Amino acid sequence: MTTPTAPTPLADAVVPVDVVVIGAGQAGLSAGYHLRRLGFVPALHGEGVTSGGARDVSSRGGATEGPAGAGTYVILDAEPGPGGAWRHRWRSLRMATVNGIYDLPGMPQPEIDPCEPSVDVLPAYFGDYEQRLDLGVLRPVRVAAVRRADDDPAGHLIVTSDAGTFAARAVINATGTWTKPFWPAYPGQASFRGRQLHVADYVRAEDFAGQHVVVVGGGISAVQLLEEISHVATTTWVTRREPVWRDEDFDPEAGRQAVALVEERVRQGLAPLSVVSVTGLIWRPELRAAAERGVLDRHPMFTRIEPDGVRMADGSLQRADVILWATGFRAALDHLRPLHLRGHGGGITMDGTQVAGEPRLHLIGYGPSSSTVGANRAGREAVVRILDHLRSPAFGRDEADPAAGRLVGAAVER
Numbered sequence: 001m002t003t004p005t006a007p008t009p010l011a012d013a014v015v016p017v018d019v020v021v022i023g024a025g026q027a028g029l030s031a032g033y034h035l036r037r038l039g040f041v042p043a044l045h046g047e048g049v050t051s052g053g054a055r056d057v058s059s060r061g062g063a064t065e066g067p068a069g070a071g072t073y074v075i076l077d078a079e080p081g082p083g084g085a086w087r088h089r090w091r092s093l094r095m096a097t098v099n100g101i102y103d104l105p106g107m108p109q110p111e112i113d114p115c116e117p118s119v120d121v122l123p124a125y126f127g128d129y130e131q132r133l134d135l136g137v138l139r140p141v142r143v144a145a146v147r148r149a150d151d152d153p154a155g156h157l158i159v160t161s162d163a164g165t166f167a168a169r170a171v172i173n174a175t176g177t178w179t180k181p182f183w184p185a186y187p188g189q190a191s192f193r194g195r196q197l198h199v200a201d202y203v204r205a206e207d208f209a210g211q212h213v214v215v216v217g218g219g220i221s222a223v224q225l226l227e228e229i230s231h232v233a234t235t236t237w238v239t240r241r242e243p244v245w246r247d248e249d250f251d252p253e254a255g256r257q258a259v260a261l262v263e264e265r266v267r268q269g270l271a272p273l274s275v276v277s278v279t280g281l282i283w284r285p286e287l288r289a290a291a292e293r294g295v296l297d298r299h300p301m302f303t304r305i306e307p308d309g310v311r312m313a314d315g316s317l318q319r320a321d322v323i324l325w326a327t328g329f330r331a332a333l334d335h336l337r338p339l340h341l342r343g344h345g346g347g348i349t350m351d352g353t354q355v356a357g358e359p360r361l362h363l364i365g366y367g368p369s370s371s372t373v374g375a376n377r378a379g380r381e382a383v384v385r386i387l388d389h390l391r392s393p394a395f396g397r398d399e400a401d402p403a404a405g406r407l408v409g410a411a412v413e414r
Contacts, residue, residue, distance in 0.1 A: 013164050017043040017072050018107065019386060020159045020168040022146075022335070024077035024137045025084025026104065027365035028174035029126065030379025032135040033105045035073050038387060042136030043072035071390065073257055076141040076161060078179075082130055083123025085178035090202050091117045092228055104129050105376055138163060146361075147338035157360055170360045170386040173336065173377075177329035177365075184216075184327055187304040194308075194321045200329075208233040208322055214310055216301075217326030218243045223281060225326060227290040236318050238310075244280035286408045331366050353382040359389045 019040065021031050050242050079087060103109050107129050130137050141163040149156040149167065156167040181200040189196075199221045209232040215222055218239035226237055281287075288297050302310035302318070309319040333341075333348075341348045341355055349356040353364050362382035365375050 012166050014158075015043065015074075015164060016156075016167045017074050017075040018168070019071065019170045019172060019383075020157075020166050021073060021075040021172045021174060022143050022159070023084070023174035023176060023365070024075050024079070024082065024126075024130070024139070024177060024214075025086075025174060025176050025365065025375075026126075027176070027375035027379055028077070028084075028172070029129060029135065030074060030105055030376045031172045031174060031383055032073070032075050032130075032137070032366060032379075033133060034380045034383035035071075036133060036135065040071045040384060042134075043074050044136070044138060055208045074166060075135060075137045076143055076159075076163070077137050077139040078142045078175075080140045081123065082127035082137070084126065085176055086118060086122035086126070088118045088200070090121055090180060090204060091115075092204060093118045093224070105380070107132065143335045145335050145338050146173075168360075169390055170362070172362045172364060172365045172382050172386070173333070173366075173380075174375075175332040175335075179329055180330040180332045181325075182328050182330050183325055186302070189305045191307050192305050192323065194323065194325045196325065198325045198327070202324070205229045206230050211321035212236070212319060213303075213322040213324055214238060214318065214320045215324045215326055217328065218281075218283065218298075218314075219326060219328060222326035223287055223290075223296065225324065226295055228285055229324075230290060230293065230295040235324075236299060236303050236320070237296060238312075240301045243298060246280045246282050272357075333363075333366075336361075352385070353378045354385055359385070362386065364400060 019035060019036075021028050023030070077084075081087065104126070109125055116149045129135075134359075141161050143159060143161045147158050147159050147160075149158050156169060157171050159166040159168055159171060178200065181198040183198060199217075202225060205225075205228045208229055212234045213229050214236045215226050215229070216238055218241060222237070222239075223243075226235055229235055287296065298312040302312050305323070306317065309317050310323070312318050339358070339361070341361075343349055348363065348366075350363065350366070353362040355361045355363060362378075363383065364378035364382050
């Protein structure tokens, strides 16, 4: 079976569906897996949107039903093929150096050559997963906006996209961060005569052969690319804070504590930190070798950018041909702006995967679930909690409903 293509858009069609999943990276596929386990079926499995799908969605109720009363879902993905952000990683990122990729739920990764590029291995794995589980991902579909149909807290969420409009009883957002690279602003930035690029634009070290590259950032990507580029170019590493290094991988308890720190921030409505910002960097053999060569001699952040380089904190000018911004990403949530979710703390107040006060909307791959293992667990939590709300009397389906009983009784992998 091939992955369904995006349905043909019809301006006047509104397709009712129980759950819309936005994004088919690791978090979105995890949500699809748990929806399938609970009996949900694709609403548009290889079918186009037709005018017969239109319905008045100004009031609650009107749930779509699949075979034997099961609920329906759609997974909308903006990419032209499977793999999510892994489709865009640089080819030199091998499976041996990928930072902790966990299996998708229900299907272990195949045996692989650790020297294989992740950009080849992981999209193929995701694509095989989609087909074996018959998830019915629709792509390429870009979601423009999510808004409330009306003031009814148990009403529909309207998802508008370039493949049509969906009236959802619940939405799982799994859009990740790759499409929102963060570029800090520094004085004189526009005057630089060399090249500036973000990690999202990086292709290969050979592009910088014989040049001097200033790498900005204290995360995993920064140190990996520093090590790689240093073999063909000279480098300078600058960060805002002194990096924290660890001599060994985290044990499960240390990992849970790190995730708990990130989770506490989003519970308070603060902008999420990356998990690595609280876990630190792991010394690996290639990085120790780079440190011995002086590649990982860290400098404080420069104060401004000048035409020929950067003005360092000590006042000296570091000449540079390239500035590589390894400064991370932000959550890709622009399509959720009509919901006015952000608070005074700059983030979205969360209750687990659920947006606080909005049981119809779950964010996975956000904050503490941005790691791959966190994304798997978040997909399960979001689906279970959505099901609990969909079967409540306030949402038009209670436990006495035979269809609801079939769904509630379905097994969920714990």
